[in-house]
Every structure is written in C-alpha cells, then in structure tokens.
Amino acid sequence: MTSPRLAEPSLEALRTRLTGDVILPDDPAYDEARTIFNAMIDRRPAVIAQCETAADVSAAVLFAREQGLDVAVRGGGHSVAGLALNDGGLVVDLRRMHAVTVDPEARTARVGGGATMSHLDRATQQFALATTGGRVSTTGVGGFTLGGGSGWLERKFGLACDNLAAVDLVTADGREVHADEDENPELFWALHGGGGNFGVATAITLRLHPLPVLSFALLMFPAAKGNEVVRLYRDFMEAAPDEAGGGLLYITGPPEEFVPEHLVGTAVCAVLITCTGPEADVRRLARPLLAPGPEVEIIQETPYAELQCMLDDPPGMRNYWSAEYLRAFPDEAVRRFCDRAADMPVPTNSQHVLFPMGGAVARGDSSFPVPWRTAPWAVHPFGVWADPADDERARRWVRAVREDAQPWAIGRVYLNFIGDEGEERVMAGFGPENYRRLAKVKAEYDPENVFRRNHNIKPAV
Template sequence: MATRTPAAEAVPAAFRTEFTGETYVPGDPGYDEARTVFNSMIDRRPAVIARCASAADVARALRLAREQDLEVAVRGGGHSVAGMALSEGGLVIDLSRMRSVEVDPDARSARVGGGAVMSDLDRATQPYALATTGGRVSTTGVGGFTLGGGSGWLERAFGLACDNLLAADVVTADGRTVRASADENPELFWALHGGGGNFGVVTSLTLRLHDLPVMSIALLLLRPENGPEAVRTYRDVLESAPDAAGGASIYITGPPEEWVPEALVGRLVCGVLMTYAGPVAELRDVAAPLLALEREADVITEIPYADLQCMLDDPPGMRNYWSAEYLDGLPDEAVSAYCAGAATMPVPSATQHVLFPMGGAVARGSADYPLPWRSSPWAVHPFGVWEDEADDDRVREWVRRVRAAVMPWASGAVYLNFIGREGQERVVSGFGEDAYERLSRVKADYDPDNVFHLNHNVKPSVAVV
C-alpha cells in the first residue's frame, strides 16, 4: 500500500464522497503520471490533483482550494511551455476526463469538453467533412489553445480558433457556472477571445465548423544553403495566394522517414510546407513557383486534415523552450536574418525554426479582440525541443538570438500561446495596452482575488473610489 503523505489531509473525506472524479496526492498510485506535462523541464509536486468529471466537480475543487488556501492551476492539455498547468504545493484542476466532442453537422458546430485535445476534435469532425482552426499538433488542448487566440494551419482560410468561438461555459472563482456568448455575459465572451484562462475554468466550448472536403499539402526538403531562395519564393507565393493556402517554412533535423534521402537524416534541412484547404490540383497551381525549385525530397498529396495535424507531433518527454516575434514585413534582409538563425540551431534535435505566414482571414478578423498580433503578416517562432539537460543553456540562448536577429522588423505584439514566462511587459504586448486595461476590468468582475494567476496573467483592476 502506498505511503500516505500529510498532503492527503488536504482532501477531506466529505470532499472525496461528493467529488465524482479522481483525486491524487503525493504517494498515490498514478500521482506522478498525473503531474507529468508536455515540457519535461517542469517538475512540480501539487498537493492535490483533482481530475474532474463535470463542471460540478470543478466548483467543488475550487471550494476545496479556498478552504485549504491552495494555489489553483488549471490543466487542459498540459501543453503550456511554462508549465502553467501545475502548481507547486497547490491544487490542480485537471480537465482531462472532460474530453467529449458533440458535433452538430446541421448547425456546423461542435461542443467540446474543456479537457479535449486537438485530435479529439479533429477526429470527431472529420467524418462530416467539417473542421475548424486547430493547433498544429494533435496533443494541444483545445481550451487553452482557443482562449489564447488559436493559430493553426487553417487560420488564413477560417480565422483564428477564437474567431470561431460561439459560446463557452465557465466556472468562476466563486464556484458559479456562467454562460458566455454574444448574448450572455458579452464582456466575458469578448475577454475569452485571446484573454486566456484568466477569468475562470472553461468546462466546454462551442465552436463554429467549416466545410473541408479535402486538404492538400506540398512539403519540400532542401539543403540549408538553398533555404534563403526557397523562403523568398515561399514569401512571394503566400503574399499573393488565396486564403486557402497556408503552411510554414521550417528548418528541422532531417527525420528518418522513407521519403527522406539518407544523406539528409540527422542533418539540418530547410523544409517548406504549403497547406491548402482544397484539392491538390489547385495547390499545384498556386505553388507552381515553389515546385519549380530544385529540392532533395518532397511529399505532394491530399491528406485528411486530422492526419496533417499529427505530422509534426512533438515526441513526449522532451525539454522545451519557445518564443516568437511577429513581423510587420518580410523583406529580403529579414529572410536572410531568419535563415541565418538556422546555422546555430541545435542539430540533431527535435528543435524547429519556423516562419509562419499570417494574413487572410486572420487579418480580416475582429480588430476589437485583444489580439494585436493578428495584423502582422509574418511570425518567426523558434521552437526549442531537446532531450539532454546539458543543452539547456545552449538552446535557450539560440532562441534568444533568433528573436534578437529579427527584432528590426518586429511589431512588438506577440501570440502568448507561443511563449513561456517572459515578463509582464510581454504579457501586455500580447493584448495591447488598451485591451489589457479592459481585460483587467473583466478580471475584477469575475476573479477579483486573482485566483487564476498561473497563466499569462491579467491582474484585476482596482476600483477608484
């Protein structure tokens, strides 16, 4: 029998009786698994992990946290690079049991549980040839992704994930359940379009779906010395491409796949990926200048969207450090700076050096939402993923150098889902100063004591008497 620790006393018998999910405290079987998150650099030991089965369980867990004076963390997919899903010595509200997805094909919407991950949503909508913008890996939590804005392969065609948010059920810090939509609690609904988990625990989201009968990709691999030409060509194509086109330029370590030449495996390569919400024949027309480039390997095919979402899944148990800069433009000098960043990228590793095109439906979305980065046409995302602790300083320094190199073209705005803890100024820049002040007023209404602060935190405003 496992040895019970004093932390077990934080879970009274009465709570265990009424709580319909599972609880874990140090010493319990399954505790270490329950506290493991995506970023293996994060090693925190909560006093209690409350794996909730319902919104009522969430309210019960919040009450327990108040009674025991425990710091609260909320775990959806556990994908935060800063480990915001865990609290050292606190209480974790774990939503991983709440993963249901209910698709209404007639209404073209899906009701998604707060603990669902991207693959849950994508696999549920695919039989209906419907989809909505999701994260670029299948393990990302739908809730945190959407509430932070939600940038993904389909964003140029369908907008950001939060642009497709129709409603949300939220358990507030005092245990109330409220509905947020355009008609109910509209100010809270506004805040959920980029404001993150600052206002409560979102136990379900209703998302708009779009027709997606076929998805296509063209993935080209080139030697790094040919990268600058490929990236310039990709830029020129995307800046005049229809909204259906998206993708990224990605410097990576050549993977051990059958279609990758042996000489590239384990070495730095430049990848250019065009995604296309339509048939491959249309993609070939749009991508013609890219397909004219000399390359070492390629994959050009139609692919189920849910399968595309798995293509770049990060291996589990890796160390992670990311950041991003959003650019006002991408002149040749910026392309050169971006490509030069690959020269010192850790190879071999799972690290990616990414350049995303924005524009399309992203740029046309509501300028009222607290997402100032949506107007930027390009984003650079150094995505450090490695295994050996001895490489920690090396990878973090590489990420910082990449940011510094593209700073002459940076807008100053940033998508907060792409970064770890980089200080309060970066948080404000993720929302914009005016929007931050408005968010802080919403925060004061729904979480005046800042219970939900393990996030890119918006501090509640103080009323002036």
C-alpha cells in the same frame, strides 16, 4: 519541493464531492498524473483533482480556496512554462472531460474542457467539417482557443477565437457561468484571447466550416539553399489565396524512408503548403516553389486530422520557445533568419519556423484582444531537445532569433507561443487598451486573482 500534507477529513470531503478521482503525492498514479508536455518542468502539487463534470471543477476550486491552495488548470498541458502544474497547490485536471458533440446541421461542436485537437478533429472529420486548430494533435482545445488560436486553417477560416460561439466556465467563487454574444457579452469578449484568466472553461462551442478535402505539399531542401527558398516562399505567400496556408521550417532531417540518407540528421529547409482544396489545387500552388529543386517532394490529399499529427513530438522532450510578429519580412530579415538556422540545435526536434499570416486572420474582428493578428509574418523559434546538456544552448538560440527580428517586430505577440517572459511582455501581447479592459473583466470575475497561473491579467483596482 515536498508537497504539504492536507488533513484527511478535508480530503475525504473533497473525494465525496467529486465524481472523478483525487490524486495525492503518495498515490501510485501521481507521477503519471503530473507529467506534462515540457519535460523540463518538475512540479509537485499537493492535490490533483481529476474532474469529470463542471460540478467537480466547482468543488475543486472551492476546496482549494478553503485550504489556501494555489490553483492550476490542466487541459492539454502544452504550456511551455508548465502553467498546468504548481508546487504544493491544487491542479484542476480536465482531461477526463474530453467529449466532443458535433451538430452537423448547425455546423457547431461542443467541446469538453479537457479535449485535445485529436478529439475535436476526428469528431468533426466524420461530417466533412473542421475549424482552425493547433498544429499538433495533443494541444488542448480550450487553452488554445481562449488564447487566440493560430493554426494551419487560419488564413481560410480565421483564428480559433474568431470561431468561438459560446463558453461555459466555473469562476473563482465556484459559480457555473455561460458566456456568448447575448449572455455576459463582456466576459465573452475577454475570452477571445484573454486565456484562462477568468475561470475554468468546462466546455466551449466552436463554429465549423465545410472541409470535404484537404491537400498539402511538403518540400525539403538542403539548408544551404535556405536563403533562396525563403525569399521565394515569402514572395509566394504574399500573393497566395486564402486557401493556402502552412509554413516554412528549418528542421533536422528525420530518419524516414522519404528523406535521402545524406539529409537525415542534418539541418534541412522544409516548406509545407496546406490547401483547403483538392490535390490539383495544391500542385498548381506549389509549382513556383519547385524551381530550386527540392530533394523531397510529397504532394497529396490527406484527412485534416492526419495533417494535425504530422509535427507531433514524442513525449519526454525538453522545450523552450518564443515568437515575434513582424510588420514586414525584407531581404535583410530573410538573411538573419537563415543565418540563425545554422545555430539551431541539431540533431534535435527543434524547429525554426516562419508562419504566414494574412487572409482571414487579418480580416478578423479587430476589437478582440489579439492585436498581433495584423502582422503578415510570425517567426517562431521552437526549441525541442532531449539532453539536459543542451538546455542553455537552446535557450540562447531562441533568444537570439527574437533579437534578430526586433527591427521588424510589431511588439505584439500570440501569448500561447511564449513562456514566462515577464509582465511587460504579457501586457504587450494584449495591447494597452485591451489590457485595461481585460483587467476590468478580471476584477468582476476573479477579483482575488485566483486564476493567476497563466499569462496573467491583474484585476483592475
């Protein structure tokens, strides 16, 4: 698609109002500026506003409205549906707004709207503090948190949104608004899972927790042992303390020194146990899972920020993923999960994931619009590949995993884990009562649905 050409006087006015840069289709930096995580997405916005301040964001939003341009908001750019970009519209690019300020005494971090997990984790690690973050270092903190925020530390510290203390955002009419428990409390409630529907988050404040040490155990088994390992892992996690997190993943054996040659390039069943304690604790926790005889056994302490990089994918990969949250994971569900691993595109960077929930997640505030928090298990088919010839094969596999899980699915889903799956799926993600309440907040702060490139909540009439 060819991006529309805007009048030079209007563009010059925008440049004058912005501290940051205005990138147009004929600029040398344009293609790099519009590149996002999912290489399947190829969209050509008319304007990319690289904002450096909240005032820049306000100016960009107002310019888009004056010019009749669709608005997209880019933080980390990790949306699988490519919602950080549009065709022929304006992109509010927050990446230059990535400062993180830690208050170690108050145990809070003020995080710029364009910061990634790497920015946050490395800033808090200096003070032996942390909060629940995404499972890869390049995820944007803002979109992750406002969408609910599921990560390695959630069983101990709760979802990211459970740790949300305040949000500063620019609304559809260009206003700068603050929301916390006392100021704009209904908006603050909506931001605990309602995503980017209500404005552009220019900064968020998160509560932090002491994390002096983190340890993990990584165990790898041939895929043929998967059924035994998954059942053992299920029983282990259902009795595990809150300090234990992680997940079980079918992956392609990576070409690393620690992986036996016969497993490289083949499907392997991997167990990752994270522990908010020392190595001795994770060794004790992992003992029951050693019975099937893992061919890879790595147990050690590591900085949290390094763990967050462990599953980072290389840039330029194609992506398609989804999820189902389950009320139970009986033996028949295990069998289906393991059988479907045989259909996972291999060798690719795809992951066939089982996440344990529970702990602090299940005990969190039930009034927040994240009704999936009650599920004890989540199945997350995460398709990542390089060759366009694998596109349909990967999509079919993801859909088949979801179909297999339907007998145990609760019908609610963490929307950050899915792409564009239709309006009914969005409404189901929030739950009907939450959706109606969110729609009223949307009508107050964005009545014309300017911020609609997201898992969209339509304003209440």
